[in-house]
Amino acid sequence: MSIPNAIYPGSFDPITYGHIDIVRRAKKLFPRLVIAIVANPNKRPFFSITERVKITKEALAETGVCGIEVISYDGLLIDCAKGIGATAVVRGLRANSDFDYEFQMALTNRNLDSEIETVLFMTAGCYSFLSSSIVKEVKRFGGDIDSFVPKIVEEALARKF
Numbered sequence: 001m002s003i004p005n006a007i008y009p010g011s012f013d014p015i016t017y018g019h020i021d022i023v024r025r026a027k028k029l030f031p032r033l034v035i036a037i038v039a040n041p042n043k044r045p046f047f048s049i050t051e052r053v054k055i056t057k058e059a060l061a062e063t064g065v066c067g068i069e070v071i072s073y074d075g076l077l078i079d080c081a082k083g084i085g086a087t088a089v090v091r092g093l094r095a096n097s098d099f100d101y102e103f104q105m106a107l108t109n110r111n112l113d114s115e116i117e118t119v120l121f122m123t124a125g126c127y128s129f130l131s132s133s134i135v136k137e138v139k140r141f142g143g144d145i146d147s148f149v150p151k152i153v154e155e156a157l158a159r160k161f
Contacts, residue, residue, distance in 0.1 A: 004087035005032040006119070009077050012037050013045045014153045015056045016135055018127035020063055022092040025121055027068065034084055039074040046136055046160065059150040078112045089118045094128050 006026060012019060012035065027033050035056060039049045047055065049072045056070045073080040081089060089109060091102050099120075106118035123130075135148050139157045146154065 004030060004117075005034070005085050006030040006088040006090050007034050007036050007077070007081045007084060007086040008090040009036045009038055009073075009080070011040060011043060011045060011132070012052050012056050013043075013047055013132050014052065014135065014149065014156065015059045016127070016130050016132060016149050016153075017063075017147070018092065018094070018123050018130040020059065020065060020150075021124050021127055022090065022121050023060070023065055023068060026090045026119070027065070029119075030088065030090075032069075032086075033067075033090070034069040034071060034086065036077070036080050036084075037070065037072045038077070039072055047156070051156070055153055055156050058152040062150045062152050076112065078109055078116060081116050082113065087116055089116060090121065091118060092121050092123050094123050094130070 008023060008026060010019070023033065023035065037049060037052050037056065045052065053070055053072050060068055060070070077089065093099055093102060102118070102120060109116060109118060130148055135145055136157065138148070139145050139154070140161055
């Protein structure tokens, strides 16, 4: 029985310590973990797809997380997962509201390809409130985001604002 490769998809606009917590924990279970940043046409991202990939790579390096590939994709997650040979999708849960959405997505993905499983990680309690949207809002209004994101992310946000 082989150990599966996994994909951790999201918009990562920008990556937070909550995301990095999930990455660290998933990395322990999967020999290959790929962060796949979606170029979602339905969302209006703060950072471009190129910026998000660069910031994510730099944030991982800053926090000492090695051996993680970071790619971008558009289209269906299942197609991206198959393209990189992943048999597991990693997702993080912060609150009950996340579960409803993730449950729906997991069932949809299973319907599209029953060979790819979804693995849900409960976030660390200290990050249960944290989202990229909150980080951007706090920074926009001059708040301190040191405990939410790596320095590279804070600097990228400061340049944008």
